[in-house]
Amino acid sequence: MAGHPPDQVWQIIGSPELYPRFVPAISWCEVTEAAARGRGPRCLIRLAPDRETLVEGTIHAVVYRPNEHVVWCGLPDERNWVSFELHAIEGGRTEIVLRLMLPSLPPERRDFFSRSAVKGLLKELTRRIDQQLAGEAADPPPQDRATALRTANVLVRAGVIAAGRPDKVIRQLNSLSQWGATVAGGYLAATARGADEIAVHDERNTRTFREIDERSNRLANALAKLGVQAGQRVALMCRNHAAMIEAFVGCSKLGTDVILLNTGLSPSAVEDVLADHRPAAVLADDEFARTISDVRGDFPRVSTWDDAEQGYRTVDELIHDTPSNRPKPSERPGQIVVLTSGTTGAPKGARRPTPKGLGTAATILARIPLRARDKIAVAAPMFHSWGLAAMQVGMALRAELSLIRRFDAEQTLRMIAEHRCDALFAVPIMLQRIQDLPERVRSRYDLSSLRIVASSGSAMSGTFVTTFMDTFGDILYNFYGSTEVSWASIADPADLRAAPTTAGRCPPGTRIAVLDEDRKLVPPGDEGQIFVGNDMLFDGYTNGSSVPRAQDLMATGDIGYTDAGGRLFITGRADEMIVSGGENVFPRPVEEALVALPGVSDAAVVGVPDDEYGQRLAAYVVLREGARMHAEDVQHYIHQKLARFAVPRDVFFVTELPRNATGKILKRLLNDDMWPVSPQT
Template sequence: MPRNLNTRPVGTGEPDTRAAVRRIAMRDDVVEATSVIGHPPGQVWQIVGTPELYPRFVPAISWCEVTEAAVRGRGPRCLVRLAPDENTLVEGTVHAVVYRPGEHVVWCGLPDERNWVSLELRPAARGGTELTLRMMLPSLSDEHAGLLTRSAVKSLLRQLCMRIGQQLSGVPAEPPEQDRATTLRVANILVRAGVLTAGRPDRMIRQLNSITQWGATVAGGYLAATARGADDLAVHDERGSRTFGEIDQRSNQLANALASLGVEAGQPVAVMCRNHAAMIEAFVGCSKLGTDLVLLNTGLSPSAVGEVLAEHRPAAVLADDEFASTIAGVRGDFPRVSTWDDADEGYRTLDELIREAPRTRPKPSARPGRIVVLTSGTTGTPKGARRPTPKGLSTSASILARIPLHARDKIAVAAPLFHSWGLAAMQVGMAVRAELSLIRRFDAEETLRTIAEHRCDALFAVPIMLQRILDLPERVRSRYDLSSLRIVASSGSAMPGAFVTAFMDTFGDILYNFYGSTEVSWASIADPADLRCAPTTAGRCPPGTRVSVLDDEGRRVPPGDEGQIFVGNDMLFDGYTNGSTVSRAEDLMATGDVGYQDASGRLFVTGRADEMIVSGGENVFPRPVEEALVALPGVSEAAVVGVPDDEFGQRLAAYLVLDRGARIHAEDVRHYIHQRLARFAVPREVYFVPELPRNATGKIVKRLLGDELWPLPQS
């Protein structure tokens, strides 16, 4: 499918987006309505004859997936989902019993062909098109009968024609109505989550004083939580637990110990840790001291660690013993401290520093310390991105508006704390005074054991972790009582639609998909209702966030078109530590992704802007091909990349990981994709590999496919 659907009317004079409904009639069980679009039938057919585009133009259609492509003499077959309102979802299979390109298509339900929808195109005056919609859906239950009302059909046709007219005329889409983060809206969210509740006056005063004195920093958040309940459990790891009061005391001592080593406010301190309590103490202690905390990815090579530390020049490095040799190889006169001692010989430990330091709480520094998160580094050496200090509780309210965490929830954190998503779990958990169960090394079954043992309400993970959990045999999953789990929040990379549906069918409608980046923080969140309606959606914007899909000139694209995704909110990053930044348009920042919004305002990400290839003059993104591949029975994982081609410029190559025992031929894969996607989206090469190269957060590192570090397999 082309990146843009945009065409311009031919021989019709000025662009015409008029779509006046001329007549509407009902006879027996058939509803009929007619409208006129100011564009010729050939252009209107580009949309009417392409069913996978329907959700972009009809709000009531949330999902349409072509399962069999049209061939001569036979129309396509599709899986379709209808969501006419927030409480209704109807799913079924349809096929085109009439499919005359440029003229007429009739969709019938399967197996009950008494349900049908007809779209007929006829030439109209001034080069326009008369579009007639007829519907007969007799098998719908009473609760869905609203689809058959005169006003509903009239509204559906009006919206369809208006959006088609705007698309063909190049008129920018109207942005979805923004959910504004007003003071009242934020307060309601925080009250609902239990962040703002009545309590003992002395505790409430101490809580407010902490926020006033320290701001919405990590130090301020943990001090506020301590004020509300110093004896409440804050953190579990495999060696024990900490209360909020213990974290407060130990982080005071850590801040004083670092100061005694010569570390000053405003200087960077690097941390290379897995998930455990000492890392939380490092967050809080460095925040109290006012230092900038540089989070090192545990999957970085020694040379990359050396480059990052050479750029940031830390005043101290805190690292687990397993990374001691890496840190030892870095030049620099800075203290090295062990945060997880499990070696016979190592650096001085964090506990030793804390035991010798005074318990006095430092005074807040003039400039709050910042957190520096490294970009994923999938295309080279990672860059440091300076995270802004949250503007207050409204930052947490944005996430809580879409992910319904409550005060004192128990959260299992499998996503690495050095990653933006693990960091978000800690920060939002801090706001609700959550009890965090930190998973140091991810193991699918051990994660279920942790959830069952601690009766966790939520799990924060990256998609590959959830895939590993779903891959566990049912007999293993059934050993653990997961009845307490009501939220599984995922971020970090795309989740295939087939996986989303399978996960919720297995564990219930508890899955939330968070879309954002290190640079923009968050853009949208899909809740379980969104994911049932459209499994690949990135969801809708939380309060105070705005998303626009823009073209190369920074203008909003017409309805249905793809473009670059730009985001605006209060947590856009402050730039990279090397002085570079990312593209902006007005008050919005680019995510680096390409996508579109459907007719209901849901966001969809179709790929990275830098992954687009041009094959034979057609723009192709790998992600829709990957989505189709993982839906093929027997395929566990898929990655698609562009490779040079002498004839077409570039072509697609697919790398597949098969389910255990599955056997598939490359030609079968190519035939399967050809049935579902355009010819130029069919991979020319198909390779079967035992695994895909991934970084420490589970994201596929495509640049390694086929090079000397990841040998090219045989197809």
């Protein structure tokens, strides 16, 4: 290798946790025992040479001479071994000698280690190492293009485009032509194909597509009588229920923008958001009536879920005597404004663009195999981008949505069993609560209809991903995106089995790039800021600001890398980087290691000021019931897994972590002196 002496090459050859970043066939390598004096490391390794093959095993280094030689043997059968030798040659270069002996390899796997395959592996390995050490840009991940033919094939396979009665097909196409791919257009197209099919049910009501059409017409006309006009804003503060969907559709028909208020916002935050956005009306569940009543303004207030004696006029009362004639499409389609999560600061309103036809739904359907008329349980809040996506994809599929107003793990399983749901849209903390149910409780419910569990909103630990699929089957899909970029990648069950912490691969028509501070592609294996390009990048914040762009791509705010197989991994938030003693540390790898520790159910890591190091790591750990642990146990465990500078100096045991309504950890509250902690248990 030109210009790279053995000690530089050893930085990669001697670091098995980096192998997936340089060898496409290696999807996962986790160091379970670090190298120590007189012995090499021990690792869990997964080989995924193609989408259908996954081989998992344990290896250990029986020879481990830094800068010179490493020999990996399989356990418990040490007859299989792979050897890397590094020889210094003239000109400061390194020769890599690869030897392997695989006598006990099953015949069906020997093709993966044929002479030609091994030559190809070594060639790719040396090329990527050379690029890395030379600081040369990595090749961009391959882009899966979204051609018109491919989009059509996806929509046909999902049943979105299907043969039917000519009059219904014509009405469906006319609806999309008149209204576009708005919420109104999607539900009107679904009504044209199946007016009397069930569209949605909640704990009180069941609505057909015809009923949603008629009631949303009346609601749009009622709002117009109250003075709400196209181009103005209507705020919704609702949990998941049918009236929220009727409000979505009615506002879309009227041409108003919809501001989605997070139900977990404090009264002062609600007041700030409404003051910034100046809505023409506010529709809210009665439980938030007092919060809304305290906000100054003469806008009308309407109840979307009646459960208080002193609530506002309800949607039913508002539309009772209002005509059901359908408004004409507005010249300017109304937009949906989603608030950012506010985990590190005040939430901002992000304007979501109107989807560009059915191709937007096809992007998701290409990786998550939902089908027309599927029954979808929606636990993710619809004020959140993921719950909103469930509704928007669901309307394209004419799906039957089972809306979960207040999440309860066992009640969710009961609903899935009773309605024979095909899919569940949830955020990770909900899936964790389901997994935490005793097996005797989970076994009460027949979940055999469930083909898809689609999760988004925050990171899932590799330990949890594997445990969940071992329990419920290979039905888990991990969607990575943000309010600003919509989607970036989707991991299907094959991806998650191969590499449990991956964010997956780009769906058709999407590009990602991992860029350095100069907005250039990073070398292979390096981490950098993640930028995304697709057809649904947001239109900017309502306060006029936006996010960084580069090469027609938009920043997600996350740091990550792509492995040699093209999978994306997220290692942390750009604004969460901790500089401790001159070393850059991101909390997520430390958190990932912590939740894999037996006895730990949840963990968060933050940076706190330190006079000596500038910053130090503080870990907040939630133990499982009955578990006992000391801070020194945690620190020793992390020291065995990660670098010295990644070991938390402070370990606090807490009963729970502060989370917002979508389950994201509010790390800014962990530095609050009011949060109850104890230094050890």
